[in-house]
Amino acid sequence: MPKAQELADPDSPGSAADRLLAWYDRSRRRLPWRSDPGECADPYHVWLSEIMLQQTTVATVGPYFQRFLEKWPTVEALAAAPLDDVLHAWAGLGYYARARNLHKCARTVASSHNGVFPDTEDALLTLPGIGRYTAAAVAAIAFGRRAVVVDGNVERVMARLFRVGEPLPDSKPALTALADKCTPTARAGDYAQAVMDVGATICTPKRPKCTICPIVDLCAGRDIAETLPARKPKPQKPTRRGVAFWIVRPDGAVLFRRRTESGLLGGMMEPPSSDWVADAEPETAPPVETIDQTPLVGTVRHTFTHFHLELAIHHCRVEGDTEAPQDARWVMPDRFGDLALPTVMKKIVRHAMKAG
C-alpha cells in the first residue's frame, strides 16, 4: 500500500486530486443544487441539499429539493414556516429528525446569524443537524475553504485507492487521515464533489467501473475493489407486530393522530395503532369506542433501520358524534394529501382504501 507520506502534493500537477478535478471538469453532472462552473454556490442551497442527501440518493432528493426551494426560497422563509409544513414537505424522505433539525437550524441562522450561514467548519458544526461531514461539505462547496469531506463515497474511494483491509467502522480514522492527505487547498469544493461523484458513478459499491476511472493507475486496491471497504457484520433485524386501526365515521372521516415529537417517525401523522411488539401478541383495542371492528385481509409490511414491522389493519366504525382523542383528529379522504404521512403510513392508507 502506498504510504500516505509518499503521496504527491495534492496541489501539484499529476496528483490524484489534480486528476480528479480534471475528470470533474470534463464530466461534471448537472444537479439542481450545483452552481454553474465558475459561479458561487448559494450556501442555503448547498446546506439544504447536503442535509437531504444524508442517507439518501441523488434521484430521490431532486424533486424534494425543487419543491422546498419553490416554497421557501430563502433560509428566512424556511425559518418562518410552521414545523408541520416542513414535515409535510419532507414526508417520504425518511429520517424525520433531519427535517426537525433542518427547521431548527433555519431558525437559528435567521435569528442568531442575521440569516447568513456561518462560513467556517467550526461555526457550522454548532448548528442543529450539521455534523462533521456536512460542516466540511458546506465550508468547502459554499465557501471554498479547504476541508476534509468524508462521506460513504469518500470512504470507499480511499479504502480502494490505499487498499485498506481493516473493516469499517474501525478504519474510519485511517480513511479520514488518507482523505486529508489527498485534499488540495485550491478548488476545495470542486474537489470534494469530484471524489464523491467518482464514488457515486465509477467507484461504486458493486461492479466498480475501474476501466473508466481517472485514477485507476494510482489505485492499490483495483484488483480487489469490489471487496472494499470491508465492514463488520451487522446484527439481523427482529420483527415487530402491531395492529393499525382504520377508524371511520359515518360521514367518511378517518381518525389520524400525531406521533410524539421525538423518536421513530417523530411528529409525523398516522392512523392510530397498538404498540409494536417483538415477542408478544399486539393489543387489539382501538383508542375510541367502536360500533364494529373487522380485520382486513392481508398485512402491511415495512422495514425500518433496525426492525421489520408487520401490521394487521382493523377497519372500525364509530358513531357520528365520536370525539377525537388528544393529539388525534378526523380527516376527510380528500384531505389526506395535507397530512405529513411517512411511507409506512401511506401503505396503511392504501391498504385500507383498497379493502374498504
Next chain:
DNA sequence: AAGACGGGGTT
C-alpha cells in the same frame, strides 16, 4: 462506544 433513526436500489 453503541444504538436509534427511513427509504430506495440491487440482486
Next chain:
DNA sequence: AACCCAGTCTT
C-alpha cells in the same frame, strides 16, 4: 425477499 447503503444525535 434478502441484502446493501450510511450522517447525526442520543444515551
